[in-house]
Amino acid sequence: MTGKDTGAAATAAQEIFGSGLSGRLAYGSSRECILDVNAEELDRAVPGLAARNFVLSALFATPAYGGEGYVLRYVFSHAGSILVLSRALSGKQAKSIATIFPSATWPERECRDMYGIEFEGAFDTRRLVLHETCPAGFYPLEKSFKNAPVATKKTVPPAEEYPFRTVSGDGVYQVPVGPVHAGIIEPGHFRFSVIGETVFNLEIRLFYTHRGIEKLAEGKDPAACVRVAEAVSGDESAANATGFCMAIERLSGITVPDRAWHIRTVLCESERICSHLGDLSGMLTDVAFALGASHFAVLREEFFREQEKLSGSRFLRGMILPGGISRDIPVETLARYREFLARFAKEFRAGLAIVLSTPSVIDRFTQTGIIRKPLLGPLNITGPVARASGSGRDVRVDSPYGMYDRFIPVPHPLNDGDVLARFTVKAAEVLDSLSLIEKVIAGMPEGPVISADGVGDGAALALVEGPRGENLCWVEIREGRVFRYKVRTASYCNWLAIEHAAPGNIIADFPVINKSLNLSYAGTDL
């Protein structure tokens, strides 16, 4: 991953800053353009990038190493070309860009909770990550805070409860759901405003499973920290471990052996299939089509068992390490896995045929929970959810990493943006991942599976395409330890799509809409 990006990012920076740019544009190890900007330049750049159809992929703060204050990093992207604007703050005052880039709303609230940085002009200044029981003036990611239990409130008086947006009018009533839901799922709160049976407005509230992942990572040995990356979201363990390790490899200049990258690709694609199978099964459960749901659930269980044979863990944990993988997979194990995949493909297609010839399923899926294309950019929606609404974005194609420049995924975008489109896209991606795994195993070279190079100091960005979409991670290593680990999973952005997908549908269709988006609470709450 070297060479200068001459794509959209460099061009946009050139156009916006003109001669003021001379020699200031730097290039990161993920081929991203990096530019240090002051307040006035940021003001100029933001509308300029919006006009050029850039999306705000991430916004996060990092403490300035060896100095005072913080650096705000704005990661913009356009067709795989990335521009990172770094804005050094001497105090805790910044300016909100959320009115121009709505995907800045949550990150700005998050920076406020975690560091106490105030964003002037922000339209939403409610707490996001830390809930009401958390004491005021407590900023967990400040370096002066040493990670230890804090005294939380045992009860919350009504006056201090979270203020949901109020929706009123004739016949409008509220349906509060969660955080503890009726099924075996993660916690979150949904506040529906309903007229009759139809959802008029939905506001979500998350971060109930906030476990302090980013603080937990700080000060850890990089290899030991993979365990933390795997805990970001259980069903994306391999994707997040890969992103974390890739960032470390890039900042240290480590070259991962080819065989290790082949195996990582097998693991990540296997994880994608496993995740999609859960979604396909779940969507069918939520429209009460037990036959199809059971079919895919059985196949998923078989996948978990195969994953255990491959890696020793049903969730592929403990395999991926900085520099490669922890142990090789024997040839005969891979051969047996291929035999399984061939059997699986047949069974999968048979299940799909049953589902797609069942009118009651198609009827429930069609025109349900529509996400329209114009929403994708402003909210930075990615993954199969975006690809079912006409997006072509896929990190594996736009910014290939590992083996994806040799084994190229074939996108199957659809335009309808409803539950049926998401079901169909995920089913197509299962088959595509299958063919990728086949090719990767067939082309797997012999050789070592881990590099002997050590981890150095520095910082790097890494993007991976997890099962749910673009997972971005930024790792800074100082004195051989993790100084900052920022991870922004696809779910963090995709969650807001549900507030737009639900209105106009009846509450009874909400579960299937929710399942079709398959958002990770843990991966959002961190």
Add this chain to the structure above:
Amino acid sequence: MVNAVSCMLGKKVTGPLPLRDEELERIGREIRREINARFGRSLAIRELDAGSDNAAEIEINNLNNAYYDVERFGISFVASPRHADVLLVTGAITCNMAIAAQKTYDAMPSPKFVVAVGDDACDGGIYKGTYAVLGGADAIFPVDLKIPGNPPAPIQILTGLLALMRSAGKRT
């Protein structure tokens, strides 16, 4: 129409599951016996994610897939804590979930049992001693059984439930 009629009248074809796990069947039979003897033939479980990374939820959900199909042993997962005999807690108790977790426990009728599933629920796991969590499930409830693992596999969860049934027998 012809299709529908032939479906109704035609020969039904079902196949055996390719994997019949004798170990699972044995544990299942024993659980069935214990549940019949002590829980009036059905054990109702309410699952509570108190701060998990979702892997444990997936494994608990897997108990309902056709390979395990634990309902045939008398175990059912219920929507309301008011219907539950057992609270199956996953994840360390986060500060943000503490109140909701306590309300869930309080809503259960006595006698009630709490089972911690996974390393984080057992003692806080990797989050032990950090700002965001209170600790394992025993930080706020009396815990009857701990099932370690990252996450524990379905068969381990089932084995744990059998151990709970047996210890419940001694308690009552």
